[in-house]
Amino acid sequence: MNLRKAEEKLFNILMRIAACIIFGSLFAISFTILVKGIPNMSWDMISKTPSGGFYLGKEGGILNAIIGSFYLAIGATIFALILTIPMVIYMNVYASPNSRLSNIVRLCLDIMFGIPSIVYGAFGFVLMLFLGLKVSLLAGIVVVGLLILPIIARTMDEVMRNAPKELKDASFSLGATKWETAFKVMVRQSLPGLATAALLGFGRAIGDAASVIFTAGFTDNIPHSINDPVATLPLAIFFQLSSPIAEVRERAYAAALILTIIIFGISLLSRYLIKKYSKHTV
Amino acid sequence: MEIQSAIPNTAISQNTTSVNTSPHNKNDRGRRRFAFDKFMERVVKIFSFFSPLLLILIIAGLVIKSIPVLQENSLSDLLLGSNFKPFTGDFGLLPFILSTVYVTVISIVIAIPLSILTAIYLSEYAGKAFLKFAAPMLDILSGIPSVIYGIWGVLVVVPFIRDYVGPWMGIETTGYSILSGGIVLAIMVFPVIIQIVFEVMRIVPNELREATLSLGATKWESIRKVIIKKASPGIIAACILGFSRAFGETIAVLMVVGNMVQIPHNILDAGYPIPSLIANNYGEMMSIPMYDSVLMFAALVLLVIVLIFNVYSRWVLNRLEKKLN
Numbered sequence: 001m002n003l004r005k006a007e008e009k010l011f012n013i014l015m016r017i018a019a020c021i022i023f024g025s026l027f028a029i030s031f032t033i034l035v036k037g038i039p040n041m042s043w044d045m046i047s048k049t050p051s052g053g054f055y056l057g058k059e060g061g062i063l064n065a066i067i068g069s070f071y072l073a074i075g076a077t078i079f080a081l082i083l084t085i086p087m088v089i090y091m092n093v094y095a096s097p098n099s100r101l102s103n104i105v106r107l108c109l110d111i112m113f114g115i116p117s118i119v120y121g122a123f124g125f126v127l128m129l130f131l132g133l134k135v136s137l138l139a140g141i142v143v144v145g146l147l148i149l150p151i152i153a154r155t156m157d158e159v160m161r162n163a164p165k166e167l168k169d170a171s172f173s174l175g176a177t178k179w180e181t182a183f184k185v186m187v188r189q190s191l192p193g194l195a196t197a198a199l200l201g202f203g204r205a206i207g208d209a210a211s212v213i214f215t216a217g218f219t220d221n222i223p224h225s226i227n228d229p230v231a232t233l234p235l236a237i238f239f240q241l242s243s244p245i246a247e248v249r250e251r252a253y254a255a256a257l258i259l260t261i262i263i264f265g266i267s268l269l270s271r272y273l274i275k276k277y278s279k280h281t282v
Numbered sequence: 283m284e285i286q287s288a289i290p291n292t293a294i295s296q297n298t299t300s301v302n303t304s305p306h307n308k309n310d311r312g313r314r315r316f317a318f319d320k321f322m323e324r325v326v327k328i329f330s331f332f333s334p335l336l337l338i339l340i341i342a343g344l345v346i347k348s349i350p351v352l353q354e355n356s357l358s359d360l361l362l363g364s365n366f367k368p369f370t371g372d373f374g375l376l377p378f379i380l381s382t383v384y385v386t387v388i389s390i391v392i393a394i395p396l397s398i399l400t401a402i403y404l405s406e407y408a409g410k411a412f413l414k415f416a417a418p419m420l421d422i423l424s425g426i427p428s429v430i431y432g433i434w435g436v437l438v439v440v441p442f443i444r445d446y447v448g449p450w451m452g453i454e455t456t457g458y459s460i461l462s463g464g465i466v467l468a469i470m471v472f473p474v475i476i477q478i479v480f481e482v483m484r485i486v487p488n489e490l491r492e493a494t495l496s497l498g499a500t501k502w503e504s505i506r507k508v509i510i511k512k513a514s515p516g517i518i519a520a521c522i523l524g525f526s527r528a529f530g531e532t533i534a535v536l537m538v539v540g541n542m543v544q545i546p547h548n549i550l551d552a553g554y555p556i557p558s559l560i561a562n563n564y565g566e567m568m569s570i571p572m573y574d575s576v577l578m579f580a581a582l583v584l585l586v587i588v589l590i591f592n593v594y595s596r597w598v599l600n601r602l603e604k605k606l607n
Contacts, residue, residue, distance in 0.1 A: 116530020122581035207427025
């Protein structure tokens with residue numbers, strides 16, 4: 001009897017230790033980024049593009065990468081939304097959510113979700129050769145859009161699948177067509193969820209580096225058209241960190257802090273949206 | 283019965299004709315609505331074929347690009363050769379494959395026990411207040427970009443390995459090593475495993491818990507002997523998904539693993555995983571013959587392994603969900 005109690009106690013302690021390590025590591029990461037990032041933050045960092053000797057530790061900032069990342073992530077999210085909204089509507093309104101085709105599409109999306117971003121990057125390179133695209137914002141948007149497509153689609157799908165079935169039935173029984181039901185009832189009902197899905201995809205798009213190495217390139221300028229190469233924050237951090245000059249490496253910490261703040265901001269925004277708009281749905 | 287239902291019907295139709303002065307127009311509108319609906323059905327159906335199509339396209343694209351190198355070198359030379367000299371056309375990928383496997387295995391050895399214990403704690407022991415704190419934490423942890431994990435690795439893990447673990451093991455090391463890569467990866471894998479195991483344990487019916495407890499089992503006994511047993515396929519699937527996540531992770535590992543082409547002999551040696559190989563050489567790959575082809579082949583190897591893991595664990599998870607619901 002005592003042994004059983006001792007085992008219970010032991011595992012309880014082990015579980016608490018494990019939880020402490022895991023949540024502690026999150027704090028450790030945030031703490032490190034804050035401590036290293038804050039002393040190196042300056043207004044120049046977020047308001048200027050790199051000037052002549054930037055990579056030798058001279059003046060300038062990473063405005064090019066901040067703007068570039070936003071262009072890329074916004075473009076990729078819109079591209080992914082255009083592809084996923086019809087997909088999700090077909091799976092949940094036209095077909096039954098548990099039909100064979102819906103399940104196959106769902107499985108494919110889950111599998112695509114697991115494909116590493118470097119493979120999307122490599123595929124993007126193949127695609128660019130095939131379509132004759134050069135390294136550009138457009139190529140970056142296409143590849144990152146495909147990368148975040150499964151995340152957005154699966155999140156939206158879960159939201160729509162969990163919408164009350166009665167809503168759909170009520171709409172049909174009033175004589176609405178499936179299309180009208182989809183847009184006037186289902187999309188409206190799941191709007192907060194759809195917004196969260198888009199933000200989730202956006203967050204992934206802004207933080208991914210491996211897929212844009214091949215496709216978006218890097219530049220010190222803010223892109224003027226979608227055919228220009230574009231700088232992104234993760235790559236800016238990565239390049240600056242591999243510099244042998246201490247000042248440049250320190251800027252990487254500040255850039256990391258900026259990226260972290262953006263990601264936290266997106267996370268907070270999506271929580272707020274869910275809270276605010278959930279009250280309008282059934 | 284028939285008469286009763288017929289009466290309101292006629293009433294309605296009379297009503298509509300009296301309200302609507304031109305019934306012909308209304309019919310037209312209805313027809314247009316239905317035609318539009320049918321048309322849109324086709325459109326959205328085509329879109330839903332896009333995801334299987336994309337999956338096929340990715341595989342086909344990488345296969346086509348890796349054909350040139352497969353014609354020059356045999357598959358076994360590529361996968362089992364340890365001589366990697368792009369200028370002379372030697373493309374043995376074994377050092378990269380082994381580095382990937384070592385890094386992933388270390389990460390998974392660290393991550394599995396910690397994540398499963400935490401997931402059990404969250405689903406069986408933790409109070410509502412802690413859950414309210416833990417769930418967003420895990421969301422944030424899984425949303426942090428990998429380059430941030432990489433920076434943390436460079437700033438914290440690498441010096442720790444160099445200054446403490448190396449001397450303790452009696453090995454001189456720069457800190458940029460297989461072990462550093464494994465530790466950083468483990469932290470990235472935590473949320474993946476925890477979230478799935480937590481979901482799986484939640485769908486185990488409560489009656490099972492109550493039945494075992496009422497038979498006099500302690501809480502831990504009921505978890506170990508009944509709940510984990512019920513959830514075990516899901517737990518395995520979660521671990522495999524974590525494994526495949528770690529397998530393909532690029533930037534964070536690239537930053538801490540050292541990137542030296544060699545077969546690592548101990549966990550403090552530098553390694554060079556496949557994703558790092560692809561990411562590091564995008565600049566040179568067009569200038570050396572066959573180099574782009576071999577990199578695409580490396581990406582294909584990565585993809586195939588990840589696909590196998592993913593298909594298997596998704597299949598297990600789907601079946602489990604059906605069985606338990």
